[in-house]
Amino acid sequence: MGAASDPVPRRRLVGTSLKMYFDLHRTQEYAQSVTELTNALRDFPPRDAAGKQALDLFVIPDFVSIMSVRAQLDACTSNFWVGAQDTFDQDAGAYTGEVSARTLAQAGCRLVEIGHAERRALFGETDDTVASKAAAVVRHRMIPLVCIGEVTFPGEDVELAERECWQQVRPVLEAVPDDAEVVLAYEPVTLRALRTSWP
DSSP: OOOTTSOOOOOEEEEEEOTTSSOHHHHHHHHHHHHHHHHHOTTOSOBOTTSOBOEEEEEEOOGGGHHHHHHHHTTSSSOEEEEESOOBSSSSSSOTTOOBHHHHHHTTOSEEEEOOHHHHHHHOOOHHHHHHHHHHHHHTTOEEEEEEOOSSOOTTOHHHHHHHHHHHHHHHHHHSOTTOOOEEEEOOOOHHHHHHHOO
16 A cells, blocks of 8 residues: 555546437447447557556436446447436435436446536536535445536636635535545536527
8 A cells, every 4th residue: 555645646537428419319329339439449548557448438328328328338348437417315215307326326327427517507506416416426336527617707817716616626525535536527617608508
């Protein structure tokens, strides 16, 4: 075991969330294309000195497609993570329309995207809501992929953007164990920009 001062090895993570752009059939076609393309590339993804995959790859489809996409990507010569686009913070109960982190873990998800700018702007999710979801994700041994980004238009005020992002990060870090893996995805999408993105 290394000393406490040893740096944590840097990991590279590359992937995509399909949002609600594709229907079930288009999602399956996409997963098949990813499998075929990846299998055809000899030097991708890169390997480290020990020969292990040095790049974590992920695809985040809609809820209905998770298990079929996972089955398709299992045929890849590369290791792909499959994720979910959201979750609920409770494991069970009368929460019609929600999907628990427990169920997502059972479906084979490795990470769960939470706190996306669209969820914050369109569905009123708060930093505390996102933190509760992060705790549920970690409780079921998955990785929360927490989307952060300033909610006002700071212009050249970098310190304002940093403060607003930290206000989103801090509750998440307080809600999960110190040794939990957390991925932060920065998306500088303001509420003003979101309002103009939808009809």
